[in-house]
Amino acid sequence: MFTEKIAPRQVFILFFIMRTSIVISFLPVLTSAGAKEDAWIAAIIAFFPSAAIVYIIGRLVVAFPGKSIVQYSQDLLGGFLGRILSLFYLGLFLFIAGTDLRVYGEVIKTVFLPNTPISVIMGIMVLAAAMVVYAGVEPLGRVADIIFPLFLLMIAGTILFPIIHADFSNLQPVLAEGWSPIMVTSITPIAITAQYSALTMLVPSVNKPKKALGAALLSVFFASIVLVFVAVMVVSVMGAEEVARSAFPVFKMVRSTSVTEFLERVEALTIFAWGFGLFTSISVNLYCGSRGLSQLIGMKDNRPLILPMSVVWVAFAVQGYRSIFEVKQFFSPEVIGPFVLMVAVFPILILWAAYFFKRPGKGDQSELQK
Amino acid sequence: MKPLSLILNKLFSLIPGRKKKHNEGEKDNKGLAVDYRDISEREADFKKTRLVASLEDNLQTLSELTGGSFDLSIKRSLAGPKEVDSAVIYFDGMVEKVAIDDLLRTVKIDTFETGIEGLQKKEIFETVKKRLITKELKEAEDFEKLYEGISLGDTALLFDGTAKAILCETKGWDYRTIMEPEAETTIRGSRDGFVENLRVNTSLIRRRIRSPNLWIESMNIGSLTKTEVAYAYMKGLVGEEILEELRSRLERIDIDSVLESGVIEEFIEDQPYSFFPTVFRTERPDIIAAGIVEGRVAIFTSGTPFVLMVPADFAMFLQAPDDYNEIFPIGTFLRILRLGAFVLSIFLPGLYVSVINFHPELIPTSLLLTIQRTREGVPFPVIAEILIMEFAFEFLREAGLRLPKAIGPAISIVGALILGEAAIRAGIVSPGVVIIVAFTAITSFTAPTFSIAISARMLRFLMTILGGAFGLLGIQLGFLVLLINMVSLRSFGYPYMAPYGPFIWQDMKDNIIRAFWWQHDLRPRLLGFREPRRQRPGQKPRPRKSSQSPKNDRKGR
Numbered sequence: 003m004f005t006e007k008i009a010p011r012q013v014f015i016l017f018f019i020m021r022t023s024i025v026i027s028f029l030p031v032l033t034s035a036g037a038k039e040d041a042w043i044a045a046i047i048a049f050f051p052s053a054a055i056v057y058i059i060g061r062l063v064v065a066f067p068g069k070s071i072v073q074y075s076q077d078l079l080g081g082f083l084g085r086i087l088s089l090f091y092l093g094l095f096l097f098i099a100g101t102d103l104r105v106y107g108e109v110i111k112t113v114f115l116p117n118t119p120i121s122v123i124m125g126i127m128v129l130a131a132a133m134v135v136y137a138g139v140e141p142l143g144r145v146a147d148i149i150f151p152l153f154l155l156m157i158a159g160t161i162l163f164p165i166i167h168a169d170f171s172n173l174q175p176v177l178a179e180g181w182s183p184i185m186v187t188s189i190t191p192i193a194i195t196a197q198y199s200a201l202t203m204l205v206p207s208v209n210k211p212k213k214a215l216g217a218a219l220l221s222v223f224f225a226s227i228v229l230v231f232v233a234v235m236v237v238s239v240m241g242a243e244e245v246a247r248s249a250f251p252v253f254k255m256v257r258s259t260s261v262t263e264f265l266e267r268v269e270a271l272t273i274f275a276w277g278f279g280l281f282t283s284i285s286v287n288l289y290c291g292s293r294g295l296s297q298l299i300g301m302k303d304n305r306p307l308i309l310p311m312s313v314v315w316v317a318f319a320v321q322g323y324r325s326i327f328e329v330k331q332f333f334s335p336e337v338i339g340p341f342v343l344m345v346a347v348f349p350i351l352i353l354w355a356a357y358f359f360k361r362p363g364k365g366d367q368s369e370l371q372k
Numbered sequence: 373m374k375p376l377s378l379i380l381n382k383l384f385s386l387i388p389g390r391k392k393k394h395n396e397g398e399k400d401n402k403g404l405a406v407d408y409r410d411i412s413e414r415e416a417d418f419k420k421t422r423l424v425a426s427l428e429d430n431l432q433t434l435s436e437l438t439g440g441s442f443d444l445s446i447k448r449s450l451a452g453p454k455e456v457d458s459a460v461i462y463f464d465g466m467v468e469k470v471a472i473d474d475l476l477r478t479v480k481i482d483t484f485e486t487g488i489e490g491l492q493k494k495e496i497f498e499t500v501k502k503r504l505i506t507k508e509l510k511e512a513e514d515f516e517k518l519y520e521g522i523s524l525g526d527t528a529l530l531f532d533g534t535a536k537a538i539l540c541e542t543k544g545w546d547y548r549t550i551m552e553p554e555a556e557t558t559i560r561g562s563r564d565g566f567v568e569n570l571r572v573n574t575s576l577i578r579r580r581i582r583s584p585n586l587w588i589e590s591m592n593i594g595s596l597t598k599t600e601v602a603y604a605y606m607k608g609l610v611g612e613e614i615l616e617e618l619r620s621r622l623e624r625i626d627i628d629s630v631l632e633s634g635v636i637e638e639f640i641e642d643q644p645y646s647f648f649p650t651v652f653r654t655e656r657p658d659i660i661a662a663g664i665v666e667g668r669v670a671i672f673t674s675g676t677p678f679v680l681m682v683p684a685d686f687a688m689f690l691q692a693p694d695d696y697n698e699i700f701p702i703g704t705f706l707r708i709l710r711l712g713a714f715v716l717s718i719f720l721p722g723l724y725v726s727v728i729n730f731h732p733e734l735i736p737t738s739l740l741l742t743i744q745r746t747r748e749g750v751p752f753p754v755i756a757e758i759l760i761m762e763f764a765f766e767f768l769r770e771a772g773l774r775l776p777k778a779i780g781p782a783i784s785i786v787g788a789l790i791l792g793e794a795a796i797r798a799g800i801v802s803p804g805v806v807i808i809v810a811f812t813a814i815t816s817f818t819a820p821t822f823s824i825a826i827s828a829r830m831l832r833f834l835m836t837i838l839g840g841a842f843g844l845l846g847i848q849l850g851f852l853v854l855l856i857n858m859v860s861l862r863s864f865g866y867p868y869m870a871p872y873g874p875f876i877w878q879d880m881k882d883n884i885i886r887a888f889w890w891q892h893d894l895r896p897r898l899l900g901f902r903e904p905r906r907q908r909p910g911q912k913p914r915p916r917k918s919s920q921s922p923k924n925d926r927k928g929r
Contacts, residue, residue: 011875012874114731114843114845115730115845123845126846126849130849130852130856134856137856137859138860140860141859141860143874144873144874145855145859145873147873147874147875148872148873148875149855150875267735270734270844274848277845277848278848
């Protein structure tokens with residue numbers, strides 16, 4: 003049977019776009035949670051634990067070539083427990099995509115289409131995502147290939163155009179309140195790394211699984227660089243206090259930018275870039291979710307699940323949060339930190355433990371020999 | 373009761389699918405038996421009929437089978453000293469007259485010089501066959517084969533007493549002279565184009581690629597037209613799977629007539645449901661030759677100057693021979709220009725509608741005021757304006773295409789004056805819309821191949837409606853859906869968006885940019901995988917070192 007494969011390069015692009023777009027939209031929590039002027043330090047610090055999380059999520063799936071988390075968790079823990087554990091992950095896919103979707107819908111509604119119902123905005127995006135998932139993972143990778151340069155250009159425009167309004171003295175004082183608020187703040191970008199749990203479903207369809215892990219780590223690195231840049235720009239353009247108050251500081255920054263008389267409105271770039279980012283995020287998660295569910299219930303093809311699942315996801319995005327403030331609350335370190343620890347990190351640690359216990363006993367099994 | 377049954381009979385005869393029963397021996401007004409056999413029966417009878425020994429009988433059968441068609445010419449003569457009855461049969465206008473004269477001379481005169489006294493009926497066939505000096509000789513034993521020969525321009529020789537015919541190749545019919553195709557002109561590049569004659573077309577390729585590995589295979593497609601279809605490729609370079617696939621797809625075609633390569637194109641596509649063409653077609657031999665040496669397969673169809681090429685990718689449709697023939701910076705600039713124009717030709721009206729309707733804040737204030745001022749008093753919403761003007765333009769374009777060339781300019785006067793000027797004066801449409809539509813039209817004319825330009829034409833309407841319904845969000849949805857469709861297309865297993873998605877860095881030097889010729893060391897990766905190296909690397913031209921050329925040394929100082 004013909005199996006679709008994607009390249010490690012495409013994995014890098016997919017995760018880079020996903021992480022960059024979500025990071026840009028949730029920057030306010032960096033400042034409001036206490037880091038204020040030192041948001042950029044928090045962004046730098048966040049890189050190392052994020053990379054560690056990506057590693058522990060990605061390393062295990064590489065050890066089981068061709069098997070997704072739904073399958074290898076059953077190998078490690080036995081049928082029943084494995085299924086329960088993989089349900090956590092399937093739920094996580096739904097949760098991440100739903101939250102992304104809600105945020106995107108809120109932004110488009112406030113910035114662009116105030117009279118359009120939010121469910122229509124989300125429905126349009128999910129429709130596009132469902133189409134690409136229906137086409138398969140190979141077209142998904144190719145779409146990523148093509149939108150990557152566009153995305154880069156748009157992000158560059160978003161970050162670089164406001165530089166004419168930047169006042170770098172806004173970044174002072176450095177470390178006014180010591181390290182602890184910075185540490186707390188950096189929990190959010192670390193927790194958002196839960197996005198990389200999509201690796202557990204994607205890696206089996208990468209043609210070089212070992213390189214996929216490297217690509218994912220690389221994407222964390224580059225996305226962190228973007229995050230640092232964005233943090234510096236936003237704070238130096240608007241000042242820490244104002245950033246903490248606004249719901250979407252990056253948009254506010256871009257909106258207030260007027261490069262010349264004619265080039266006043268660069269936020270269209272940001273919106274398009276974020277549209278691409280959201281599309282990527284939803285389609286990756288929808289692919290992982292539908293693929294995982296089909297494996298869990300023993301279906302051969304994930305296509306029949308796509309449409310029902312995307313309807314459920316829109317419903318979740320609409321009903322999951324009452325308002326944008328609830329979303330913002332969710333992203334504060336004291337909520338999202340424990341959540342991700344419980345839902346994403348804890349299950350994978352259980353699997354690691356099982357892996358270490360099983361390895362000496364069943365050393366002859368081929369999939370366990372690294 | 374009689375009139376009623378007559379009426380009923382008449383009514384029943386109108387029902388399709390009921391075969392009329394005919395009376396045996398019905399006569400037409402000339403008193404001949406009316407032949408009510410249908411075409412398939414006739415073809416079957418034709419296949420069954422074999423040649424017999426008697427010449428008279430053969431000629432009688434032939435005239436019955438072909439209905440005595442007036443262009444069938446039969447020259448009777450007596451061959452050899454024993455005056456054996458013989459006939460020379462060919463279709464008028466499909467043969468070379470000189471060759472026919474040669475044939476007649478051989479039959480009439482050469483048979484006297486054999487030296488064999490009393491050449492008998494049976495020997496004369498072989499003797500003539502030996503003495504004929506035409507290019508190719510075949511034998512036919514039944515009428516099917518005989519007819520196949522003469523319908524291709526061969527001449528049949530029949531002798532009394534032999535149940536066989538000699539088929540001599542005397543092909544020679546008129547064809548259009550080779551000239552530059554009107555739809556695909558270049559500033560710098562070869563000026564020849566394909567014609568309707570298949571052999572001339574293949575020769576145009578053969579003249580360009582003088583390698584014994586240029587193989588050309590042919591087959592006949594179409595149960596009635598028996599159109600000759602040939603495919604050319606570089607043996608050893610093209611993927612054998614592609615060839616195998618092409619062969620099986622061509623053999624699968626069961627159709628009565630192939631009058632244009634478009635018929636073949638629709639039968640061999642990978643995915644018919646798309647706005648984009650997945651089979652390349654052109655009238656220019658240089659493009660086909662370039663494709664063949666890259667490892668593609670060209671499909672020639674007799675009777676049309678349009679030659680198909682597979683596998684095709686999206687980038688091919690936006691490339692013109694000028695890119696390669698002009699110097700490198702111009703080639704690159706033109707490519708980027710064309711890509712941008714193609715994107716604009718799809719999205720520009722939609723973008724305008726969405727920005728004016730939903731996001732006026734994106735336009736600088738002074739420009740917005742100008743646009744709004746000119747829109748004052750216009751009774752339609754922007755989307756209606758755009759659609760009206762776009763349709764008017766489409767009508768104009770179609771009208772201009774169908775009109776005789778002499779009154780062609782009239783349509784442009786009508787278009788420019790009435791539609792442009794008067795519509796604005798009357799306040800039906802705003803000048804902004806006219807500018808957008810005109811600009812879009814210009815961008816769509818930059819596409820070097822017509823087939824991709826017409827895809828953009830249709831997509832433009834979809835994008836306009838999406839932009840009018842959902843604003844920029846709709847445009848983004850349209851863009852993504854378009855992209856998803858394009859990346860899932862394949863042409864003979866080759867990904868349609870190839871160097872862009874999947875991204876292939878190595879092929880980029882011939883896609884968005886056009887690198888120097890001496891940098892094209894490698895063939896396209898997915899096509900030329902059998903022999904990746906194309907030329908010796910490191911051929912960058914540089915002047916000889918001064919120590920090696922003492923003559924230049926003096927001048928340099």
